[in-house]
Amino acid sequence: MTEQMSSKSAAAIDRAKAQGRAALIGYLPAGYPDVQSSIDAGIAMARNGADLIEIGIPYSDPVMDGAVIQAATTEAIANGFRVASVFDVVAGITAATDAAVLVMTYWNPVMRMGVDEFSRRLAEAGGAGLITPDLIPDEAAEWFAASDKYGLDRVFLVAPSSTPERLAMTVEASRGFVYAVSIMGVTGARQSVSSAAEKVVADTHAAGAERVCVGLGVSTADHVREIAAYADGVIVGTALVAAIRDGGVDAVAQLTKNLSAGLGRDTAQAHNTAQA
Amino acid sequence: MVDASTANSEENVADAFLQGGASLRNAPGPYFGSYGGRWMPESLIAALDEVEDTFEKAKADPEFLAQLKDLNKNYSGRPSLLTEAKRFSQHAGGARIFLKREDLNHTGSHKINNVLGQALLAKRMGKTRVIAETGAGQHGVASATAAALLGLECVVYMGAEDCRRQALNVARMQLLGATVVPVTNGSQTLKDAINDALRDWVSNVDNTHYLLGTAAGAHPFPAMVRFFHEVIGEEARAQILEQTGKLPDAVCACIGGGSNAIGIFHSFLDDPSVKIYGFEAGGDGVETGRHAAAITLGRPGVLHGARSYLMQDEDGQTIESHSISAGLDYPSVGPEHSYLADIGRVTYEPITDTEAMDAFRLLCRTEGIIPAIESSHALAGAIKVGKQLTEGKENPADTIIIVNLSGRGDKDVETAAAWFDMLDENGNVKGTTLSTRKPKGPSERSNLEISTEEASEDQN
Numbered sequence: 001m002t003e004q005m006s007s008k009s010a011a012a013i014d015r016a017k018a019q020g021r022a023a024l025i026g027y028l029p030a031g032y033p034d035v036q037s038s039i040d041a042g043i044a045m046a047r048n049g050a051d052l053i054e055i056g057i058p059y060s061d062p063v064m065d066g067a068v069i070q071a072a073t074t075e076a077i078a079n080g081f082r083v084a085s086v087f088d089v090v091a092g093i094t095a096a097t098d099a100a101v102l103v104m105t106y107w108n109p110v111m112r113m114g115v116d117e118f119s120r121r122l123a124e125a126g127g128a129g130l131i132t133p134d135l136i137p138d139e140a141a142e143w144f145a146a147s148d149k150y151g152l153d154r155v156f157l158v159a160p161s162s163t164p165e166r167l168a169m170t171v172e173a174s175r176g177f178v179y180a181v182s183i184m185g186v187t188g189a190r191q192s193v194s195s196a197a198e199k200v201v202a203d204t205h206a207a208g209a210e211r212v213c214v215g216l217g218v219s220t221a222d223h224v225r226e227i228a229a230y231a232d233g234v235i236v237g238t239a240l241v242a243a244i245r246d247g248g249v250d251a252v253a254q255l256t257k258n259l260s261a262g263l264g265r266d267t268a269q270a271h272n273t274a275q276a
Numbered sequence: 277m278v279d280a281s282t283a284n285s286e287e288n289v290a291d292a293f294l295q296g297g298a299s300l301r302n303a304p305g306p307y308f309g310s311y312g313g314r315w316m317p318e319s320l321i322a323a324l325d326e327v328e329d330t331f332e333k334a335k336a337d338p339e340f341l342a343q344l345k346d347l348n349k350n351y352s353g354r355p356s357l358l359t360e361a362k363r364f365s366q367h368a369g370g371a372r373i374f375l376k377r378e379d380l381n382h383t384g385s386h387k388i389n390n391v392l393g394q395a396l397l398a399k400r401m402g403k404t405r406v407i408a409e410t411g412a413g414q415h416g417v418a419s420a421t422a423a424a425l426l427g428l429e430c431v432v433y434m435g436a437e438d439c440r441r442q443a444l445n446v447a448r449m450q451l452l453g454a455t456v457v458p459v460t461n462g463s464q465t466l467k468d469a470i471n472d473a474l475r476d477w478v479s480n481v482d483n484t485h486y487l488l489g490t491a492a493g494a495h496p497f498p499a500m501v502r503f504f505h506e507v508i509g510e511e512a513r514a515q516i517l518e519q520t521g522k523l524p525d526a527v528c529a530c531i532g533g534g535s536n537a538i539g540i541f542h543s544f545l546d547d548p549s550v551k552i553y554g555f556e557a558g559g560d561g562v563e564t565g566r567h568a569a570a571i572t573l574g575r576p577g578v579l580h581g582a583r584s585y586l587m588q589d590e591d592g593q594t595i596e597s598h599s600i601s602a603g604l605d606y607p608s609v610g611p612e613h614s615y616l617a618d619i620g621r622v623t624y625e626p627i628t629d630t631e632a633m634d635a636f637r638l639l640c641r642t643e644g645i646i647p648a649i650e651s652s653h654a655l656a657g658a659i660k661v662g663k664q665l666t667e668g669k670e671n672p673a674d675t676i677i678i679v680n681l682s683g684r685g686d687k688d689v690e691t692a693a694a695w696f697d698m699l700d701e702n703g704n705v706k707g708t709t710l711s712t713r714k715p716k717g718p719s720e721r722s723n724l725e726i727s728t729e730e731a732s733e734d735q736n
Contacts, residue, residue: 163322
């Protein structure tokens with residue numbers, strides 16, 4: 001893993017590690033139901049136990065997303081979401097909390113704005129880096145250059161289907177952490193965590209990754225507890241999106257608090273940070 | 277139509293390329309110039325590698341090639357005919373127009389070439405299930421056909437809007453044993469069907485092959501789909517030489533994703549004397565914004581795994597395409613076409629719905645052939661090309677044009693009847709009680725609903 005550059009994501013995960021626990025990473029799409037709500041919900045996640053915040057860019061063709069996130073991002077676009085608003089969301093959260101804020105995006109919106117321009121604006125907004133579900137390192141030459149130039153984290157994905165060669169290559173290409181998908185599938189809450197997840201994490205660590213976080217199908221404190229036993233971080237998406245859909249920012253705060261209980265610590269003391 | 281100066285400069289670029297000794301044929305991918313590649317989730321890379329590896333080995337395996345050849349001949353009915361359209365030619369400046377009759381293949385279009393090849397590969401990989409996307413239903417029907425023939429389970433994703441427009445094809449697929457899943461996401465058309473097929477593939481990749489229907493998507497699909505359609509061009513080249521003793525002056529095809537086009541273009545790419553034209557769906561007219569002319573008005577971007585020309589807004593969101601032809605209603609295009617456009621080897625131009633339907637009617641009435649509306653775009657383009665190439669020529673019949681008649685128009689009868697004002701307000705053919713709409717029976721309805729539930733199960 002490329003570690004010579006300082007990484008906001010790595011620092012956030014290491015702070016959790018120093019407390020003897022895994023990090024909690026919460027996902028919500030920007031602009032759902034509106035931009036201000038995204039900022040408020042991001043802050044609520046950070047104040048209730050999330051160490052890293054993942055802000056998704058609503059996109060017209062989200063092939064890695066299940067029904068809940070699709071519905072939310074489609075609504076955000078219908079409500080007039082513009083890609084540049086994601087920088088306002090990132091800036092709003094980083095101004096109010098010390099959570100590392102990553103943007104999760106399909107690649108075409110970044111390519112359309114220009115990889116360098118997008119990266120510059122993300123860095124200016126205080127963003128930590130990008131999670132890129134449909135960009136593999138093989139196609140990422142422009143992103144390597146821009147992320148190095150602006151000091152951004154490159155979070156690539158690994159999957160149960162990744163070969164040892166691809167694991168090694170992806171670990172080498174990543175900065176911050178490596179995102180291990182727990183299951184062959186798309187985002188969405190599931191009854192149980194796939195047994196494939198633990199093996200992917202072990203293999204990714206063995207391939208040299210210092211920090212491996214697990215996402216896809218993680219929705220309850222029990223899931224969080226199970227994954228926190230072997231991974232450096234736990235990523236929750238769909239459950240939080242359903243929470244903001246059904247109960248707004250308060251529901252996001254409550255769910256984050258519940259989830260962080262799975263990390264095995266006292267949430268009342270953790271992350272009681274009202275300012276950056 | 278391009279003006280003469282543009283056409284000349286494009287020819288010069290292509291000529292220079294060809295005279296440099298480089299062949300444009302058999303480009304192996306993953307890249308065609310700066311286009312193509314694999315802009316795909318890591319979860320699918322191993323599956324793409326498996327497809328690529330299986331394809332490369334099969335391509336070099338005489339047993340596989342013999343099996344494919346046998347199916348093409350004894351199942352699809354290849355070689356397809358090359359028919360001179362003498363009466364139609366009179367409307368194209370007098371140039372001699374020859375039709376490559378892919379409409380005569382089993383299932384009624386070129387699509388069968390690709391599905392037979394990929395279904396054989398699926399068997400080789402030990403897959404028991406194939407999935408496919410479909411717009412008008414031609415690729416879905418072809419996939420269901422190949423799956424039935426080879427004993428594979430088949431699930432076809434089709435936009436809910438397209439299911440309504442092409443109910444008869446939904447029934448055809450079901451008769452062939454396939455499950456049709458109506459896609460209710462996004463614009464409910466072809467691109468959304470591909471999205472859902474990709475979601476299915478990533479969830480079921482162990483036993484499932486994604487039988488992509490066009491020469492687009494992630495590597496190896498563009499090069500592989502082209503390979504299975506190359507037979508169109510190979511036959512056409514031999515047939516035109518046999519019938520006229522020379523190569524054609526021009527080859528015309530319609531472009532949605534571009535699989536029929538790349539199949540017939542392939543054999544002529546290295547012949548500098550042959551002008552090649554791809555006709556995109558101009559819809560209501562490219563100036564209206566309601567079209568599917570990705571090369572004409574798009575800009576490079578990534579969708580469904582490939583970098584190519586793409587209809588997108590300022591934010592990189594895909595713009596919904598519009599065309600009277602469901603088969604051309606796709607906002608991007610195969611990456612090899614983007615490359616051939618950039619280097620000037622192939623000229624890509626839009627044809628409006630009106631131009632296509634005029635050509636549709638003309639072919640019906642001059643040749644007794646009802647073409648697919650997709651193919652009618654190529655016919656309309658050929659009329660323009662014929663007039664242009666024969667302009668000022670003493671002997672227009674010296675000019676020879678091949679049009680890829682990629683499919684037959686039976687599926688389009690309702691659309692055509694509505695377009696030509698042949699229906700009354702109840703959807704019946706005027707003066708009859710004959711409805712072009714298939715009654716919706718309760719059994720089909722329940723089948724569709726079950727399919728939707730199954731598809732969304734893992735996302736709950």
